[in-house]
Amino acid sequence: MPQWGMTVDLDRCTGCEACVVACHAENNLPIVGPEQAAMGRTHQWIRIERYWEGEFPNIRARFMPVMCQQCDAAPCEPVCPVNATYHTPDGLNAQVYNRCVGTRFCANNCPYTVRYFTWFTPEWPSPLNEQLNPDVSIRSSGIMEKCTFCVQRIRRAQDTAKDETRAVRDGEIQPACAQACPAKVLVFGDMSDPDSQVSQLANSRRGYRLLEELGTRPRVVYLKEADA
Amino acid sequence: MKRRDFLKTGGIVGTAGLILDGCGKPQQLIPLLVSEDQFVPGEEGWVRTLCQQCAAGCGITVRVMQGESIRTIDGQQKRVKAVQAKKIEGNPEHPISMGGTCARGQAGVQALYHPDRVQTPLKLSGTRGSGQYQPITWKDAQQLLVTQLQQLQATPQAIAMLTGRPNRGTMGTIVERFAAGIGTTNVVSYDPFDPAPLRKAAELTTGVSRLPAVDFANANFLLSFNANLFETFLSPVRNIYSYGQFRQGRPGIRGKFVHAEPRLSQTAACADEWLPIKPGTEGLLALAMAHVIVNENLHDTDFVAQSTNGFAEWSAALADYAPEKIATQIDVPAAKIQRVAREFAQRRPSVAVGDSRDVASLTAIYALNALVGAYGRPGGIVFGPDETRGPATASTLRTESLEPKAKAPDILELLSAMSANQIKALLILDTNPVFTLPQGDALTKALSTVPFIASFASFLDETSVMADLILPSHVTLERWVDDVPEPGVGFSVRTLGQPAVEPRWDTRDPGDVLIDTAKALGGNAATAMPFENVAAAVKESFRSVHALQSGSTVDADFDAFYRKVTAAGGWWNAPAQTTADAGGQRAEGGGKAAARFNFVMPATPIAARAFAGDAAQMPFMLHLYPSAAFADGRVAHLPWLQEMPDPMTTVMWGSWVEINPETAHTLEIHEGDILTITSPQGSIELPAFLYPGLRPDVIAIPVGQGHTQYGRYASRGVNPLRLAGSSLDPASGAVVQSGVRVSAVKTGRHESLIRFGASDARGHHEHPLHR
Amino acid sequence: MATPNEAQINRDLLGPLFKTGPRYYIAVALFGALTSVVFIAWALQIMFGIGMSGKNRPSFWGLYITTFVFWIGISHAGTLISAILRVVQAEWRRPITRCAEAITTFALITGSLFPLIHLGRAWLFYWMVPYPNSRYLWPNFQSPLMWDFIAINTYLTGSVTYLYLPMIPDMAVARDKATGWRKKMYRTLALGWRGTEREWVRLEKAISIMALIIIPVAVSVHTIVSWDFAMTVMPMWHSTIFGPYFVVGAIFSGIAALLIAMVLIRKYFHLEHYLQPIHFDNLAKMLFAMSLLWFYFTFTEYLVTWYGNEAPEMPVFWSKISGRFAPLFWLMVTCNFLIPFPILAIKKLRTIPLIFFASSCILVGMWLERFLIIVPTLTHPFLPYNYGTYWPSLTEASIAAGTLGLFVLLYFLFAKFSPMISIWEYEEGLQVASKHAGDVHPGH
Ligand SMILES: Nc1nc2c(c(=O)[nH]1)N[C@H]1C(S)=C(S)[C@@H](COP(=O)(O)OP(=O)(O)OC[C@H]3O[C@@H](n4cnc5c(=O)[nH]c(N)nc54)[C@H](O)[C@@H]3O)O[C@H]1N2
Ligand SMILES: Nc1nc2c(c(=O)[nH]1)N[C@H]1C(S)=C(S)[C@@H](COP(=O)(O)OP(=O)(O)OC[C@H]3O[C@@H](n4cnc5c(=O)[nH]c(N)nc54)[C@H](O)[C@@H]3O)O[C@H]1N2
Numbered sequence A: 001m002p003q004w005g006m007t008v009d010l011d012r013c014t015g016c017e018a019c020v021v022a023c024h025a026e027n028n029l030p031i032v033g034p035e036q037a038a039m040g041r042t043h044q045w046i047r048i049e050r051y052w053e054g055e056f057p058n059i060r061a062r063f064m065p066v067m068c069q070q071c072d073a074a075p076c077e078p079v080c081p082v083n084a085t086y087h088t089p090d091g092l093n094a095q096v097y098n099r100c101v102g103t104r105f106c107a108n109n110c111p112y113t114v115r116y117f118t119w120f121t122p123e124w125p126s127p128l129n130e131q132l133n134p135d136v137s138i139r140s141s142g143i144m145e146k147c148t149f150c151v152q153r154i155r156r157a158q159d160t161a162k163d164e165t166r167a168v169r170d171g172e173i174q175p176a177c178a179q180a181c182p183a184k185v186l187v188f189g190d191m192s193d194p195d196s197q198v199s200q201l202a203n204s205r206r207g208y209r210l211l212e213e214l215g216t217r218p219r220v221v222y223l224k225e226a227d228a
Numbered sequence B: 001m002k003r004r005d006f007l008k009t010g011g012i013v014g015t016a017g018l019i020l021d022g023c024g025k026p027q028q029l030i031p032l033l034v035s036e037d038q039f040v041p042g043e044e045g046w047v048r049t050l051c052q053q054c055a056a057g058c059g060i061t062v063r064v065m066q067g068e069s070i071r072t073i074d075g076q077q078k079r080v081k082a083v084q085a086k087k088i089e090g091n092p093e094h095p096i097s098m099g100g101t102c103a104r105g106q107a108g109v110q111a112l113y114h115p116d117r118v119q120t121p122l123k124l125s126g127t128r129g130s131g132q133y134q135p136i137t138w139k140d141a142q143q144l145l146v147t148q149l150q151q152l153q154a155t156p157q158a159i160a161m162l163t164g165r166p167n168r169g170t171m172g173t174i175v176e177r178f179a180a181g182i183g184t185t186n187v188v189s190y191d192p193f194d195p196a197p198l199r200k201a202a203e204l205t206t207g208v209s210r211l212p213a214v215d216f217a218n219a220n221f222l223l224s225f226n227a228n229l230f231e232t233f234l235s236p237v238r239n240i241y242s243y244g245q246f247r248q249g250r251p252g253i254r255g256k257f258v259h260a261e262p263r264l265s266q267t268a269a270c271a272d273e274w275l276p277i278k279p280g281t282e283g284l285l286a287l288a289m290a291h292v293i294v295n296e297n298l299h300d301t302d303f304v305a306q307s308t309n310g311f312a313e314w315s316a317a318l319a320d321y322a323p324e325k326i327a328t329q330i331d332v333p334a335a336k337i338q339r340v341a342r343e344f345a346q347r348r349p350s351v352a353v354g355d356s357r358d359v360a361s362l363t364a365i366y367a368l369n370a371l372v373g374a375y376g377r378p379g380g381i382v383f384g385p386d387e388t389r390g391p392a393t394a395s396t397l398r399t400e401s402l403e404p405k406a407k408a409p410d411i412l413e414l415l416s417a418m419s420a421n422q423i424k425a426l427l428i429l430d431t432n433p434v435f436t437l438p439q440g441d442a443l444t445k446a447l448s449t450v451p452f453i454a455s456f457a458s459f460l461d462e463t464s465v466m467a468d469l470i471l472p473s474h475v476t477l478e479r480w481v482d483d484v485p486e487p488g489v490g491f492s493v494r495t496l497g498q499p500a501v502e503p504r505w506d507t508r509d510p511g512d513v514l515i516d517t518a519k520a521l522g523g524n525a526a527t528a529m530p531f532e533n534v535a536a537a538v539k540e541s542f543r544s545v546h547a548l549q550s551g552s553t554v555d556a557d558f559d560a561f562y563r564k565v566t567a568a569g570g571w572w573n574a575p576a577q578t579t580a581d582a583g584g585q586r587a588e589g590g591g592k593a594a595a596r597f598n599f600v601m602p603a604t605p606i607a608a609r610a611f612a613g614d615a616a617q618m619p620f621m622l623h624l625y626p627s628a629a630f631a632d633g634r635v636a637h638l639p640w641l642q643e644m645p646d647p648m649t650t651v652m653w654g655s656w657v658e659i660n661p662e663t664a665h666t667l668e669i670h671e672g673d674i675l676t677i678t679s680p681q682g683s684i685e686l687p688a689f690l691y692p693g694l695r696p697d698v699i700a701i702p703v704g705q706g707h708t709q710y711g712r713y714a715s716r717g718v719n720p721l722r723l724a725g726s727s728l729d730p731a732s733g734a735v736v737q738s739g740v741r742v743s744a745v746k747t748g749r750h751e752s753l754i755r756f757g758a759s760d761a762r763g764h765h766e767h768p769l770h771r
Numbered sequence C: 001m002a003t004p005n006e007a008q009i010n011r012d013l014l015g016p017l018f019k020t021g022p023r024y025y026i027a028v029a030l031f032g033a034l035t036s037v038v039f040i041a042w043a044l045q046i047m048f049g050i051g052m053s054g055k056n057r058p059s060f061w062g063l064y065i066t067t068f069v070f071w072i073g074i075s076h077a078g079t080l081i082s083a084i085l086r087v088v089q090a091e092w093r094r095p096i097t098r099c100a101e102a103i104t105t106f107a108l109i110t111g112s113l114f115p116l117i118h119l120g121r122a123w124l125f126y127w128m129v130p131y132p133n134s135r136y137l138w139p140n141f142q143s144p145l146m147w148d149f150i151a152i153n154t155y156l157t158g159s160v161t162y163l164y165l166p167m168i169p170d171m172a173v174a175r176d177k178a179t180g181w182r183k184k185m186y187r188t189l190a191l192g193w194r195g196t197e198r199e200w201v202r203l204e205k206a207i208s209i210m211a212l213i214i215i216p217v218a219v220s221v222h223t224i225v226s227w228d229f230a231m232t233v234m235p236m237w238h239s240t241i242f243g244p245y246f247v248v249g250a251i252f253s254g255i256a257a258l259l260i261a262m263v264l265i266r267k268y269f270h271l272e273h274y275l276q277p278i279h280f281d282n283l284a285k286m287l288f289a290m291s292l293l294w295f296y297f298t299f300t301e302y303l304v305t306w307y308g309n310e311a312p313e314m315p316v317f318w319s320k321i322s323g324r325f326a327p328l329f330w331l332m333v334t335c336n337f338l339i340p341f342p343i344l345a346i347k348k349l350r351t352i353p354l355i356f357f358a359s360s361c362i363l364v365g366m367w368l369e370r371f372l373i374i375v376p377t378l379t380h381p382f383l384p385y386n387y388g389t390y391w392p393s394l395t396e397a398s399i400a401a402g403t404l405g406l407f408v409l410l411y412f413l414f415a416k417f418s419p420m421i422s423i424w425e426y427e428e429g430l431q432v433a434s435k436h437a438g439d440v441h442p443g444h
């Protein structure tokens, strides 16, 4: 059983947000419009956090892409009263949309604040709906959603590999954000394979996990700015 | 050849063009057809084409799927099966995109399915600018255009064409030929962020009038002057790719990056060190650094001796630019200038890149590259073959007699010509100058005096609402396109794009409209246009690369070659090494490195750029920058980009004015306070954003918002270009924005900015970033 | 003041059941209208989406959960207090047990509406019910929300039983007085009560057992409600003292609510004979003790947070102490401690009007306490980029405020249905009192 994971190379990230729009395009993220956006209700399964450091003129800003960290010990999971969010054997924090009743408890207990809620029924004025990806469910009103590691792509690749009676190759699966990123910040793959690119990067001395002291054991490993 | 085989050999699946209407009557549609038995709903296919959301020329891959679409057929709503574009990815083999895209590129598919696209040809039914049109047929539309042009056959100079940045592919040839054929030299191109000064500076220093390709992926030290590499500068995706390589792509090497700009841009945010220079002093800073390098003998003496001209006089003139003398003008401590200059000279391979409206300043920046021997070496400035219009165009299609005889006017000249009633018909293609020209209001007035205006717009924008006739264009994903990226990568690249989907609406390729119009006009116009249609012309343009029998695709049979090139999304002639290394060939293929570098010191000393306006009343210098999401505003109609948080301010769905927090504090300005910003040219009102990375004497405003037309999502924020003037820069021949000073006054009103991220998000020592 | 005789007691206490003045109808109409606001607003919210509330990311919870915790807290007024007083055989409890227990039941009903109102898909609430189904879909028993669900249901069942048991003899009295359909109703509810010795013994036993059971249940309910927060990893939620802190807060607000109800019942049903200053004084002393306890817990909670100085907790801490939420925080301290402390501590100030005032302040303060536990944490999550703000929407505010109407309405309707003072217990009290001459007599 592969154990999916991702590395985020902070030293490569330019904050361009291609990944952000790519995730919208791939995962049918709704556009909520200015009024709802002002209320803090946009959907950004991956976001680029920008932090200021220092004061003018010795000021810098840093970018940090944050998506669901697919925690091995995910605090969002035990609190869901209906098991709508659970862990898959290959290490994904999965979300069953049609089981979710919308308590939003999981979102409160996610230390990374990466869960997004569908406050109203999303709309795509025709023909914008023709772009919708049929591989990904549209979430109706009242449902929690978040980054899935583009599970539809994982499953598609696994199906293809199965048809060809072979294992999924390292690098064969690219989540939409990783594929879009011009700087190759995001690397996805099987963490249980020590030879995979993602394992190698994750085990480099640049690797650390976000808020790892909380014991959430995230599957996303950040690579800090440092000499290689 | 059977269509099915076509697909197989092409290596692409199912870009089906089968529409079944309600009666089951199959309509065959271009471009690629599959037989009905291959039509499987939900089956995906991949089509390679070109991104045209900006001028970078990234090769992309479009994921298409067969799905259902509600269409109006014979006046009835019907459910039809159609191939639909789902997702845009980079083309991993394409040397510019390297498989990546930027945010704007991702959103290209929303241009295709935008609910406010012009769906059929339109004829003005209300007054100009009212946006009231009535749909007409293409036959009538074409006839109307032909009739209008026929009336002016005797006075062709009364016809003008207004375009954006000149198209580098076959479409450019078609426009040029159309104009030449009907006998007008009035082909005006306007781009608010025209890179003409860069091209001119390159020409002056190297003799090559092309945008230089910077191979900083392989550099150890990158010094940037104002270049917003990761937002909008020339080739953002290529730049971002290079940055990734520069930082972590080479084992054991981590490039160092210093960026000079009055504002801490997204690019500056990535730099190891930011030099907050006074606006318009990039040339001074470059010369001050040059002074340090030459003075301390840190330059590449071999390169300077062997490959440059004019070093002696030039270096003598540097004496006036010693850091100690001009540091206060630049407002960066002399010691810092010296330190960075030394590091730049010593951490070779190093390279400098610059963006400026001032040709002289750019020559100074390029000179730094010569000092470190960056020309023609890996990790420096690389050259490719001169193919700005594609090899085929030059050799087989262009005929001497059709070369334009006079210099094309610039937009300001066109403006006065229109005001003087010299222009009787105007064709507008791929540009929106009423929005992007600082004198947009004057332009609107001038346009209203032109008797006939036709626009090829896909959307009703501020300029096209002035048209009498709208001939709606296909969007990129519906067109055949070809391109030669500029800047390139040091070797030949010809991008080819095919339609990913059949046209969603009753639109046409503007090239086809021009070809048909030329044919209907007959005479010279028809002779000048020897193509059946755009698709054929694009194909024809690939004959010359086919003739090379080298590069990424080789096949003796031209048709087979072209199929493969279509499937691959283009043809390129990368050297054998991996592409990253290949960027740095000193001389390759047809691409010769500049023979020699000319050190040019302008006759008048380089000085800080002048800012119009009384400093007492207008204490701030205005810094306008193309926004990361919307560039010059051309993609502000796409909802994904409107809802994308600005990378620095995190603002969505709006625009803002940036002010230094200390300055704001003394003026008692808080975030969201609406300020009146007044320049000598005019004044606008915008909510304030306290921007910690901004010089206290500067006010910065992003360009791109403030549309009054352009569909339901675009009417957000304010267009700040109205504050700037623009004038012809004699050095580069381009119309560029002029520097202005502004005042900022509180109106007393408040408008909360729509933000995604928290205003007080600061890294602190406990922060996860520092683990 | 003379001790009322049995006939008078029956008349006074059963009177409101059978005599209805216009004031009552006006009040019912008013609170009924307020209640209908709740259901109209809720219907709109279900129709258009939970986005009708002001919640957002990161403030996924807001007014609804605040008000939920508030009402569940209020519910501790009754059953717990009455049970404790019964178990310790505090004689002065007798006239107040019924109104206290009624508060519990109606506060629970009102409060438990909120987890439903707050659901994104309220119509699917029953998925949280563990019922057998062909898909073998079970709720997640690991979730504190499930514990809540079970605990609240248990408490509600227990409380209704505990309210009902002592009502049986009174139902029988009412049965004997009523006519028509009401007679039928009371006859059914009286369960054929005849007042035999055996019946009395069994009733007393049942009540004693229920009193013993209900105490741990009540304590567990608010402990579990606190775990909705304490079980998470969120800054200033993840606290070991939240269980007792919430229980103390609940009893605190419960007693305050009880006092308010008693003042109003005493005034409008003219029960000055029965609810005497001594009852208020005793309860006020308990309230004083709870105020001190509340202050102690609050002080401990904040002191430890401040001293620990953990990075993720400090922004939440400062937002309450000196930041955006400071006005609410200090208002809370004022309402829960600074005002009640002197009023309840100084004997001279422990008058019924001032106790009423202090109790009202405490209700405001305790509502604020819940708000200040929920919202500042949510708006200051771990990663500072995601700090947010929260403003309740009109829909949300109408629902939260409107449930006050629902609660009062239920209470009013109950007052028409059952004597608000347990007739037999009161009478029993008089007998006990005359046996133990020298004991504090309810009527002095
Ligand atoms: N998120 C989410 N996931 C779910 C479910 C859910 O409710 N939510 N439901 C689950 C359930 S109950 C099920 S049954 C599965 C269904 O999951 P799948 O079995 O994957 O079902 P489909 O995607 O409907 O069909 C599979 C493929 O069969 C192809 N196909 C159609 N006709 C034929 C044929 O004649 N021959 C062949 N060889 N192929 C054909 C289709 O084109 C399609 O590609 O999904 C499960 N997954
Ligand atoms: N249009 C369409 N129709 C289909 C299919 C399809 O792909 N598309 N697939 C077919 C197949 S393979 C299948 S198996 C069937 C499945 O058809 P259904 O059995 O209808 O399956 P779902 O819609 O996945 O789920 C049923 C309902 O269960 C609810 N639910 C979730 N948890 C609980 C719970 O604890 N208790 C209760 N009572 N309800 C709960 C969900 O919200 C949903 O409304 O549909 C068949 N029909």
Ligand code: SF4
Pocket: A012, A013, A014, A015, A016, A017, A018, A019, A020, A048, A065, A180, A181, A182, A183, A184, A185, A186, B240
């Ligand atoms: S696309 Fe890549 S470089 Fe751009 S913001 Fe996302 S992770 Fe960073």
Ligand code: SF4
Pocket: A067, A068, A069, A070, A071, A074, A075, A076, A077, A093, A109, A110, A111, A112, A113, A114, A115, A146, A216
């Ligand atoms: S990041 Fe948040 S949503 Fe994702 S698994 Fe962890 S706790 Fe759950």
Ligand code: SF4
Pocket: A079, A080, A081, A082, A083, A084, A085, A099, A100, A101, A102, A103, A104, A105, A106, A107, A143, A144
């Ligand atoms: S919002 Fe949905 S997934 Fe999250 S805890 Fe509630 S029911 Fe579970």
Ligand code: SF4
Pocket: A022, A023, A026, A027, A045, A046, A067, A068, A146, A147, A148, A149, A150, A151, A175, A176, A177, A178
């Ligand atoms: S992995 Fe997929 S779902 Fe997750 S952020 Fe990236 S694109 Fe979005």
Ligand code: SF4
Pocket: B051, B052, B053, B054, B055, B056, B057, B058, B100, B101, B102, B103, B104, B105, B106, B235, B236, B237
């Ligand atoms: S840089 Fe972005 S917008 Fe420009 S061509 Fe490339 S992908 Fe398209």
Ligand SMILES: [Mo]
Pocket: none
């Ligand atoms: Mo199924």
